[in-house]
Amino acid sequence: MNPQQAEVGPINFAFRVDASLQRLHARLCFEGAPAAWLKPQANEAWRALKGAWALRGGQREPLTRSGGAIALVGLKAGDCVELEQDLRALASAARGRPDTFAAEGVLALSPDYWLWATSPQSASMRATFEMPEGLGVAVPWPVEGAGAYRIPPSALRWRSHAAFGRFDEATIEVAGGRLRVVILADAWAIGRxxxxxxxxxAAEAAALLDGRFPVDDLLVLITPVGGDEVGFGTVARGGGPSVLLEVGVDIDERELEGDWVAPHELIHLNLPRIDGADPWLYEGFATYYEPVLRARMGDLSPRRAWERLHDGFLRGAGSGTGRALRDESAAMMETYAFWRVYWAGAALMLMADVSLRQAGGDPGSLDAQLGRVRACCQDPDRGWTAEALLEAVAAPDAPDLRAAAGRWLDARRFPDLGATYEALGLRFDAGGRLLTRPGDPGAALRIAIMGRDVDEAP
Ligand SMILES: [Zn+2]
Structure with a gap:
């Protein structure tokens, strides 16, 4: 057995895209020990493979598929492999994913379809792109120089977004973070x-939790959809953080001002990637903090923010499949019990926030407890279970989020917010309108959470 096979040396990917965005040519060169196999991340990508060759000793030899991979036999350090992929066929294989978008001169297509994996995997991967004049590339990978990137290992583990072509892009700096905003069309009446x-x-709201934007670099892709509202939004962590936002081309000022999707997605970045079985934590977190941080920013009145939370809790309590929250979370993608999971998670956030603020001491608020994530748990290549993350930021002697989760994760009924509402002095009429007046009992807690009391001028 060749001991070198155990560890694959650095791999350099050189990508080339043609001007019509039909073909993606990839050359992978093995600086050290070559990989034994090469395979696409998505099985559908085989259909789009137009050819594969080994380059060694000045010769170009075709490689063939055997089973689920291309075997790389007899390659040495310094040898290369070339792959020719049909981008349109890949886009058609990826159709139905919200991050797939094709229009004249532009193609959004996840690296999950065109970035091939090696086996064993290399610890070090780099990439360059050679693009035709006027065409750009947008990937979430860390930049290492002009047109050069490091490909983090998470690129092969988790979902990610990317785009090629002629697009509008600008860098926005927000509280220590750089957002590369790529707008993939010029379709909106409201203007780019x-x-x-x-x-x-939305980024400023996300930065309010901790005074800093949660990640150093973020790729934001905006794609057009029909309609007059913000459609789907999603965060991906593969290869670095990226956010996709679908925006209706007929959206107007009022709708954009009231939008909750963009702040929700960007607020997610304050937590690291959490296992898909635990959406109660990451969705509950973004669902709770979206109205709270917008209220603190002055984008939403505290009255509206409390009513929005109350409305969500009622909807959450009235939906779901009757499972305990832990099981409801794990099954959410099959049952579509989104409201239940999102709002039960948000209820646990509010409950823990109020308990921590009432207890005083350390951490003293949910902001402070989750702010600990920044110090302990922001390695962009590490994923967490909810349990491990709560353990890492636990405040063992305080009524913290872990304590609230411990009480309610295995309960079938919606978390009981009675004592929490009482502490906050929250009262609502049957139509969901907040009856609490400025200065009513609980004002200090309400101000601590929303920045000001109901009906106080900002
Ligand atoms: Zn979310």
Missing amino acids: PRLRAWVQQ
Whole structure:
């Protein structure tokens, strides 16, 4: 057995895209020990493979598929492999994913389809792109120089977003973070500068939790969809953080101002990637902090923010499949019990926030407890289970989020917010309107959470 096979040396990917965005040519060169196999991340990508060759000793020899991979036999350090992929066929294989978008001169297509994996995997991967004049590339990977990137290992583990072609891009700096905002069309009546301002405002809300934007670099892709509202939004962590936002081309000022999707997605970045079985934590977190941080920013009145939370809790309590929250979370993608999981998670956030603020001491608030994530748990290549993350930021002697989760994760009924509402002095009428008046009992807690009391001028 060749001991070198155990550890694959650095791999350099050189990508080339043609002007019509039909073909993606990839050359992979093995600086050290070559990999034994090469395979696409998505099985559908085989259909789009137009050819594969080994380059050794000045010869170009075709490589063939055997089973689920291409075997790389007899390659040495310094040898290369070339792959020719049909981009349109890949886009058609990826159709249905919200981050797939094709229009004249532009193609959004996840690296999950065109970045091939090696086996064993290399610890070090780098990439360069050679693009035709006027065409750009947008990937979430860390930049190492002009057109050069490091490909983090998470690129082969987790979902990610990317785009090629002629697109509008600008860098926005928000509280220590750089957002590369790539707008993949010129389709909106409201105009692209307004879309950038919208992203900036959402980023400022996300940065309010901790006074800093949660990641150093973020790729934001904006794609057009029909309609007059913000459609789907999603965060991906593969190869670095990226956010996709679908925006209706007929969206107007009012709708954009009231949007919760962009702040929700960007707020997610304050937590590291959490296992897909635990959406109660990461969705509950973004669902709770979206109205809270927008209220602190002055984008939403505290009255509206409390009513929005109350409305969500009622909807969450009235939906779901009757499972305990832990099981409801794990099954959410099959049952679509989104409201239940998102809002039960948000209820645990509010409950823990109020308990921590009432207890005083350390951490003293949910902001402070989750702010510990910054110090302990922001390695962009590490994923967490909810349990491990709560353990890492636990405040063992305080009524913290882990304590709230411990009480309610295995309960079938919606978390009981009675004592929490009482502490906050929250009262609502049957129509969901907040009856609490400025200065009513609980004002200090309400101000601590939302920045000011109901109906106080900002
Ligand atoms: Zn979310």
